[in-house]
Amino acid sequence: xxxxxxxxxxxxxxxxxxxxxxxxxxxxxxxxxxxxxxxxxxxxxxxxxxxxxxxxxxxxxxxxxxxxxxxxxxxxxxxxxxxxxxxxxxxxxxxxxxxxxxxxxxxxxxxxxxxxxxxxxxxxxxxxxxxxxxxxxxxxxxxxxxxxxxxxxxxxxxxxxxxxxxxxxxxxxxxxxxxxxxxxxxxxxxxxxxxxxxxxxxxxxxxxxxxxxxxxxxxxxxxxxxxxxxxxxxxxxxxxxxxxxxxxxx
Amino acid sequence: xxxxxxxxxxxxxxxxxxxxxxxxxxxxxxxxxxxxxxxxxxxxxxxxxxxxxxxxxxxxxxxxxxxxxxxxxxxxxxxxxxxxxxxxxxxxxxxxxxxxxxxxxxxxxxxxxxxxxxxxxxxxxxxxxxxxxxxxxxxxxxxxxxxxxxxxxxxxxxxxxxxxxxxxxxxxxxxxxxxxxxxxxxxxxxxxxxxxxxxxxxxxxxxxxxxxxxxxxxxxxxxxxxxxxxxxxxxxxxxxxxxxxxxxxx
Numbered sequence: 001x002x003x004x005x006x007x008x009x010x011x012x013x014x015x016x017x018x019x020x021x022x023x024x025x026x027x028x029x030x031x032x033x034x035x036x037x038x039x040x041x042x043x044x045x046x047x048x049x050x051x052x053x054x055x056x057x058x059x060x061x062x063x064x065x066x067x068x069x070x071x072x073x074x075x076x077x078x079x080x081x082x083x084x085x086x087x088x089x090x091x092x093x094x095x096x097x098x099x100x101x102x103x104x105x106x107x108x109x110x111x112x113x114x115x116x117x118x119x120x121x122x123x124x125x126x127x128x129x130x131x132x133x134x135x136x137x138x139x140x141x142x143x144x145x146x147x148x149x150x151x152x153x154x155x156x157x158x159x160x161x162x163x164x165x166x167x168x169x170x171x172x173x174x175x176x177x178x179x180x181x182x183x184x185x186x187x188x189x190x191x192x193x194x195x196x197x198x199x200x201x202x203x204x205x206x207x208x209x210x211x212x213x214x215x216x217x218x219x220x221x222x223x224x225x226x227x228x229x230x231x232x233x234x235x236x237x238x239x240x241x242x243x244x245x246x247x248x249x250x
Numbered sequence: 251x252x253x254x255x256x257x258x259x260x261x262x263x264x265x266x267x268x269x270x271x272x273x274x275x276x277x278x279x280x281x282x283x284x285x286x287x288x289x290x291x292x293x294x295x296x297x298x299x300x301x302x303x304x305x306x307x308x309x310x311x312x313x314x315x316x317x318x319x320x321x322x323x324x325x326x327x328x329x330x331x332x333x334x335x336x337x338x339x340x341x342x343x344x345x346x347x348x349x350x351x352x353x354x355x356x357x358x359x360x361x362x363x364x365x366x367x368x369x370x371x372x373x374x375x376x377x378x379x380x381x382x383x384x385x386x387x388x389x390x391x392x393x394x395x396x397x398x399x400x401x402x403x404x405x406x407x408x409x410x411x412x413x414x415x416x417x418x419x420x421x422x423x424x425x426x427x428x429x430x431x432x433x434x435x436x437x438x439x440x441x442x443x444x445x446x447x448x449x450x451x452x453x454x455x456x457x458x459x460x461x462x463x464x465x466x467x468x469x470x471x472x473x474x475x476x477x478x479x480x481x482x483x484x485x486x487x488x489x490x491x492x493x494x495x496x497x498x499x500x
Binding site: 011066067068088105106107108109111112114119144146151152154156158159160161162163164165166167168169170172173174175177180181183187188189190191192193194195198200201202203204206207208209210211213214216218223226227229230231233237238241242244245 | 425
């Protein structure tokens with residue numbers, strides 16, 4: 001049985017707490033948060049603390065706190081492995097003896113539960129002798145994991161921002177455009193789902209369609225007329241991006 | 251039995267030809283294309299022609315040709331209903347007596363077959379008395395259709411460009427970023443699929459996560475350092491779009 005303490009009850013922390021509670025091979029020894037409000041729902045179920053200097057003995061401490069907080073904690077008094085869940089921060093930001101990274105490549109929202117078993121975890125430890133232990137723990141949580149150094153993880157995090165945050169914002173623009181003419185957003189669902197299923201089998205460059213790749217100037221002009229502000233800029237730059245990628249003279 | 255002639259064997263035309271051949275209530279009377287090469291595979295199966303003045307009698311003519319070609323055809327000699335499949339062109343661009351629009355809201359690539367039954371069709375006819383007939387035909391092809399005027403259809407087409415073409419280009423950037431560090435693109439599949447499944451249940455504004463909405467300037471700076479050229483511009487403008495939408499001071 002692996003003894004685990006989770007620090008932080010934000011989106012990632014909450015999903016990890018749930019996965020630890022559900023697993024008979026993990027004993028969740030303690031949950032830490034600065035805020036009493038976030039801890040409230042766990043009182044009586046799992047030991048909680050708001051004091052960073054009173055963490056109990058555990059095999060693993062998972063720091064699921066904002067990037068800028070990670071380096072502010074003094075965890076040198078701990079004896080177990082201390083890992084954070086950030087895609088961009090180095091393990092050396094952690095002030096602890098044995099450090100590492102346990103980065104889940106997924107987008108968490110509190111409103112929707114995620115199957116962690118299918119979520120890829122990127123693992124790294126400062127000391128090679130800690131790596132096997134981190135793998136044993138990860139296997140209890142997920143079926144997918146990979147050792148990854150900082151440079152590669154940072155690139156993956158950048159890719160994830162495009163794949164999730166930016167495509168989601170583009171969907172937000174779709175939402176707004178639909179609203180202007182009272183169009184039901186769900187009418188676009190078959191198109192949206194097809195677009196993303198396609199990425200499983202087709203390279204996006206081969207799957208590319210639309211006025212930009214056809215260099216259909218008439219349609220592009222019509223579209224730009226219907227847009228203003230930042231949405232118009234987004235249309236222009238993504239059209240440029242498609243045309244550059246496919247060698248169309250601007 | 252509805253007699254149908256399809257003009258054009260591009261992506262849309264090819265999918266429609268297949269749907270018509272598969273349906274016992276439709277008789278595909280003829281296929282037209284300017285190019286002999288595109289017609290070759292149908293010879294001996296369905297009557298084909300390269301001569302626009304020799305179209306045979308049919309109930310419906312579906313013009314699945316490029317936008318700029320639609321207005322160049324003189325189809326005034328025909329007696330049936332003539333519809334085009336464009337999202338942006340008016341039915342009045344068609345030079346024919348009875349005209350209309352039969353616009354499928356889906357992204358077609360020749361490499362991948364599409365279930366037309368789930369594809370929404372946007373319908374419009376110049377004469378009210380033709381509408382019922384267009385609906386009867388559409389019902390043989392798809393379970394989803396809606397009457398839609400030109401203004402609304404053009405807005406929907408614009409929304410579709412964001413939902414499909416632009417999200418697909420963003421996926422292309424993800425592909426390129428992964429390649430730089432030899433990262434397996436498939437590692438991002440759970441994140442990609444989650445992102446798009448989420449649009450079924452959550453408003454994109456609520457689903458938004460990432461450094462832009464957190465206004466995490468450190469991470470944004472790190473990311474911009476890793477990017478150049480148009481990809482960097484795309485990062486900047488989509489970050490701006492997220493921050494504006496969520497009222498973050500720039």
